[in-house]
Amino acid sequence: MKVKKLTLYLLLFLYLTSCRGTQSIISEADFSYEEPEKQYTTLFLFMTIKQDSINKKNIVNVTEKKEMDGIVHIGIEQEARFKPYLIVHMYEKDILKNTITQEHPLYFHREYVDSQNKLAYKYFELDSADFFVRVQKRKNNPATLVISEYRSEMETNELITIKL
Secondary structure: OHHHHHHHHHHHHHHHHHHHHHHHHOOOOOOOOHHHHHHHHEEEEEEEEEEOOOOOOEEEEEEEEEEEOOOOOOOOOOOOOOOOOEEEEEOOOOEEEEEEEEEOOEEEEEEEEOOOOOOEEEEEOOOOEEEEEEEEEOOOOOOEEEEEEEEOOOOOEEEEEEEO
């Protein structure tokens, strides 16, 4: 009985001293952790795209830029179903970090049921349109956004380069 009691006290003593020892080893100064939300910035870039009929190309202008702390929760990204579409490349310190494809704002297809009750689609082309791009970057890293227009395998046009 004495051996069991002595063993129990010894284990309790070791447990308490080991907990106190780890508290003195790890201090807040040695261990710095910054929450991911504070490390990243989410950027919303609102833009206008217009057709330039004289030069036969599209022109993109940034109309507004909103920046806020936090991370982008990535869901299921939809690929562009029809050509042409936009490709957005984001570089941080000249390293490609993210690529986004999205439907082209000037060209789109709409599906409908025709007079014979068959599914059909119609192609639309606009002169100008507004769109936005949402990206995430590290707070202190310089970033560059390159937006290109993909028309075919032989034709990809860079529309705008934006320093963030």
